Amino acid sequence: MKGISVKKNEDFSQWYTELIQKAELADIRYNVRGLVPYRAWASITIRKMYRVYEETLERKGHLPLIMPTLIPERNFRLEAKHVEGFSPGVFWVTHGGDKELEEKLALRPTSETALYQMYSLWIRSYNDLPFKRYVSGQVFRYEGADTRAFFRAREFHWIESHDVFATEEEARQQVIEDMETTYEMLQDEFAIPIIFFQRPEWDKFPGAVHTYAADALMDSGKVLQLPSTHLLGQNFSIPFDVKFIDENNEEQYGYITCYGPAISRIYGAMIALLGDDNGLVLPWDMAPIQVVIIPIYSSGTKEEVLVKARELETTLKKYMKETIIKLDDRDYVSPGEKFNEWELKGVPLRIEIGPKDIQNEQVVAVNRISGKKERVKLVDLKNYASSYASNFTKELKEKYSVQFETQVQLAQTVDEVKKAIGENKIVCSGFCSIDLDGEPCAEIIEKEVKAFVRGKRVDSEKHKFEKCVVCGKPAKETIYIARSY
RNA sequence: GGUAGGAUGGUCUAGCUUGGUAAGAUUUUUGCUUCGGGAGUAAAGGAUCCAGGGUUCAAAUCCCUGUCCUGCCA
Helix, strand or coil: CCCCCCCCCCCHHHHHHHHHHHCCCECCCCCCCCCCCECHHHHHHHHHHHHHHHHHHHHCCCEEECCCCEEEHHHHCCCHHHHHHHHHHCEEEEEECCEEEEEEEEECCCCHHHHHHHHHHHCCEHHHCCEEEEEEEEEECCCCCCCECCCECCEEEEEEEEEEECCHHHHHHHHHHHHHHHHHHHHHHCCCCEEEEECCHHHCCCCCCEEEEEEEECHHHEEEEEEEEEEEECCCCCCCCCEEECCCCCEEECEEEEEECCHHHHHHHHHHHHCECCECCCCHHHCCCCEEEEECCCCCCHHHHHHHHHHHHHHHHHHCCCCCEEECCCCCCCHHHHHHHHHHCCCCEEEEECHHHHHHCEEEEEECCCCCEEEEEHHHHHHHHHHHHHHHHHHHHHHHCCCHHHHEEECCCHHHHHHHHHCCCEEEEEECCCCHHHHHHHHHHHHHHCCEEEEEECCCCCCCCCECCCCCCECCEEEEEEEEC
């Protein structure tokens, strides 16, 4: 069968695997575990995602850098918590040809330790600040066996921006800007609903002062960690000697922030969340092909229909210069099969044209989200198509924009947490602390409920609790607990 | 990490128990008839049976090692 054989909400795992294979997104048969070739259809979208993200970062004052993939071990060891956090996940290059290297080289799992070494050379005075740069590329992490295409891989594709400021206040502002950027990209461009949490101390980026991470709200109450932004403070600038001369001619250490949207993972979230039983659904601007025209003819009407269909293609292309339009005139594939194929691949707008339409000077337009068919007069088609294009992503966004509050259930005891998680809810509870002294309580939640403390909301919080849901001590924080992918 | 399965034309699967000519569907190519929601028909093409070793007159099949994949549990 060419289509997906299961319903998304009945067997998500099977659905996702089939989607990836049948829509030709990736091929998991590459013979190194956790490394996955992305096929053309996914690669086109991923490059579009990079482009829109990079343009946004540049508009906000970041400049691009291209950095080496290998990092010497000694850089790696400079920040103690960073080493401790990342060491188990590093691929090491130990040989050059047959010769053992004098110093091992890490395949970058993230680029702090490559960049800041150079930042200490590039940043001289307060006139150089703020210093905002980003890197696009692959990073490598030796994950466990539990890999899944796009969601969790041993090599993944991301952007990381690393910014240096003269004051902690400016750095904090940058973290806020990063969160705004995330909303603009994930919600507005990619139609993925998210919410930001300040992560608890025990779940921070290794070496950070604070970590703020977006959780995507997937259906069925599970969340998926998407971009995170970290206030590194001076934790890295001191060991890496990133300092500048201030107005008073005194040396100061910079305040650093870093932000890492993992494009490949966001892609995974996008296809998993927006897709339906027929296959992929993509936001208008992210689709490799946005409009497909399907001619419908019998042997007597073939020539006439094809001529009209080509005319239609030319007119639309002239009118919608930015839009990628394809005329599917393969005559060895039946119309029905074309319908299914392009739905599987998530083309937002399908236009059918057959003899009856030509008689009535119209076409049939089919919406990928609703599946609804609409007759559109040829004279109205230009307007129809451009308003369709500008509404499509909005429609998609509305369809999946879950009211966060409606997924949330309050809980006062561990049993209530367990019950609510079992009902696919995100749980809101009181918690003794999100500093390290709260970790034992979090471990109990992990063990008993098999869900994780995601942290406290970054935007406003209206719920207040007296006691910690686990230990019963006074609750310092209101936190959220959820299952994650 | 534990555990249970699996790997056979491009794809999906049968064959393995009981060793003996690798089979089917689909895909691909070609012809004819078709085409408004996964077309029909005829022919052709397509395999180091995951890799390496062992047992045997003979191995896809039995044994050992490795690699990769999948499910479940932690």
